[in-house]
Amino acid sequence: MESEEAELVALRPVLAKGMHDLANALGAVLNYSTFLKEDLAGNPVAEDYLPHLENAANRALALVDSLNDALLKGADAPVP
Numbered sequence: 001m002e003s004e005e006a007e008l009v010a011l012r013p014v015l016a017k018g019m020h021d022l023a024n025a026l027g028a029v030l031n032y033s034t035f036l037k038e039d040l041a042g043n044p045v046a047e048d049y050l051p052h053l054e055n056a057a058n059r060a061l062a063l064v065d066s067l068n069d070a071l072l073k074g075a076d077a078p079v080p
Contacts, residue, residue, distance in 0.1 A: 008074075019067055
């Protein structure tokens with residue numbers, strides 16, 4: 001039981017770093033999609049596809065946020 005708890009404690013910073021890196025990458029996707037939207041204004045194909053890209057990136061970012069919240073809550077929770 002103690003070794004499982006130690007493994008979880010050791011894993012938390014790795015997961016936190018991975019989620020931080022993923023959030024940064026998703027932020028870049030969102031920023032570049034904004035640039036593309038501006039550069040390709042009036043292009044019907046871009047106007048059709050870019051919202052899908054932005055929505056997917058926002059959903060993924062929300063998932064990262066919820067996982068991060070769960071990780072933070074789990075840091076204080078006892079290990080079963």
